[in-house]
Amino acid sequence: MVRGELESRPSEARTRLLTTASGIFYAEGIHSVGVDRILAEAQVTRATFYRHFPGKEDLVLAYLSAADQAIRGQVVAAVAGGLPPADVLRAVAESIAAGIRSQGFRGCAFLNAVAEYSDPGHPVHQAVLAHRQWFLDTVAELLARVREESAEPAARHFVMLRDGAMASGCLFDPDLVCETFLRGVEGLVKTHAQSDPA
Template identity: 70%
Template sequence: MSEARARLLSSATRLFYSEGLHSVGIDRVIADAGVTRATLYRHFPSKDDLLVAYLSAADQAIRAGVEVARTGADSSDDAVRAVARSIADGIRSPGFRGCAFLNAAAEYPDPAHPVHQAVLAHRHWFLRSVTELFEQTGKPAAEPAARHFVMLRDGAMAAGCLSDPAPVCETFLRGVEGLLSYRSESRG
């Protein structure tokens, strides 16, 4: 990746996440990155391309985090817990403004728009990954548990930027523990 592209993506990521996709214009990204308009358009032919690149970078960071959680865990249950703790850590981080993907979906509700398509692709991957994690626990009903996990995560992401994140994260993590223990007991 060229230095100019990296600066553009870094500026866009910070600005889009902190201020919103529609409210940040191309001129603002150009000024913040310290590049020319021609440089921006050489790397990103349209604002939509820049938005999709921003979401792709966020997607890659989350994928890497899930992989670290998955490989660093002592057990399958601990892998689920590690992903949940990673989410809670993100919610507690300074400048947290909710889920970049939920925010993008709210700003781009048209399912045919490339930004919305990037959101759907990420969410499909995330649900599939969480389902695999629950399948690896060997407990029944992995898919419903994964959907429940994703809904808990979505709620925690929304609540975490609207109120004190500490009790939100505590509730989220207790909910994940409940999923793991309920599923243990339901095995029969």
């Protein structure tokens, strides 16, 4: 490994801080968790924390950035499979369903975060909006490859189906929620492919 690669890799302490904070933020909420709790569980000193994150808000933004990158990675993997656009959308929906069925699922990390940061000008709120705009644009682009007309409204419909499934998935039977969600996505994709221009 060359020196540049070593320097570009995050330190073990930063990784431990972010992993610990991400687990706690997702499971318990952001405002309810103090820096002292994160330091104790990550076994990192306060000086080390501030060397990597100027404050808690920076750690929250790193948490959301990591969640954003994970979701982008799932979409990139679905696109890289070389499937037709409709099947890529189905694969994205399946990855969402897999998340809902996973142990410890507590809804959408971004919707959970924005519920705690309601000020539209706050950097956390802005990070949530940026992620959601990327997701909406990505779904719209895939739907436009299926059929260009009405791709934007269909994409908004897909995102609303996803949001409903994410909210319901931590309240009701995840398997039933996922079955309903996937059936809804299938109907949306087929209707969009076959509908006449408005």
